[in-house]
Amino acid sequence: QVQLKESGPGLVQPSRTLSLTCTVSGFSLTSYGVSWVRQPPGKGLEWIAAIWSGGSTDYNSALKSRLSISRDTSKSQVLLKMNSLQTEDTAMYFCARGTKDWGQGVMVTVSS
């Protein structure tokens, strides 16, 4: 059974760095790509980064300078780091396998 579970700090101060973890089960990170998608409260969805089965990465061009995605295959985890956080980064952050399987998301609030 494919499962993805996001974890993170919940509340982050402006200008700080956000670190999120997606822990997966039921599949191998060397066989499937995993992406991060976010959704501000009451708004639409934005695809922000992906790490593919071979380890290559892609980023949303609008956020690329602030993002880093990586993985630890031994722990079945995909890591997302976003620096210089602003209030506009407040959102639910989801990880997804391909375009089908999604985690339940983790809410991140940027506030002092």
Next chain:
Amino acid sequence: DIQMTQSPSFLSASVGDRVTINCKASQNINKYLNWYQQKLGEAPKRLIYNTNNLQTGIPSRFSGSGSGTDYTLTISSLQPEDFATYFCLQHNSFPFTFGSGTKLEIK
């Protein structure tokens, strides 16, 4: 980046109605278009993949069509559980991009 223009933003309909939701891409996306349903507080659920392929377990009242830049989701006979928000997603090229969503409400 490919822009996805979704319409309408809001749709008010009754149980049993047939409804259509549209997405228009800013360039040809080669049928790499998915449709999702999202209910409040939940992750999106994929209904249709690659334009017209019904996800396993999704009722056959949902269907998709289109090609090139224009795509449509049709719900043939609305059921109470269908009232939700719907998004399209192009995955022809990265960054993948979503439509802005259609909120389907009970009339």
